[in-house]
Amino acid sequence: MTPGPPPFRSFPVAVACALRGLRHAARTQRHFRAQLVIAACALLFAAWARVPPVELAVLTVTAAVVLGAELLNTAVETLTDLIHPDYSPAAAAVKDVAAGAALGAAVLALAVGLLVLLPRMIRSPAIAPGVPVGLAVLCLVLLVIGATRRRAPSRP
DSSP states (O other): OOOOOOOOOOOOHHHHHHHHHHHOOOOOOOOHHHHHHHHHHHHHHHHHTTOHHHHHHHHHHHHHHHHHHHHHHHHHHHHHHHHSOOOOOOHHHHHHHHHHHHHHHHHHHHHHHOOOHHHHHHOOEETTTTOOOEEEEEHHHHHHHHHHHOOOOOOO
């Protein structure tokens, strides 16, 4: 007997599977976590700075594209490692292309974020003399990213 198509999943089951995938990415993928923090900070600052709805929508879609690209990159890399556990130039090229797509999305998001938020960061109220809130938030995000980086083991 030939197996038929897989049984239809109910919507709640499909959502549970998707959430499990997001949790897995958040637990195992350093870049996904960093991009999640950056997106959250950018969107919170945008809400605080009362960015117009259209610009807020652009920021939100841009953040979603970056996170989606990172999730797809993770899926491609995981599947490639499963299919080709040993080194293969073709497998390496596939992984590099997927990583390039994620990088391209991140660079685009940086450009969009700077265009929309940088003027507001510079004009935001100061939390200390000469330190606008927006620039303080930017520095905090950079510190968080730096703290999440894995350090290379030091040489003896």
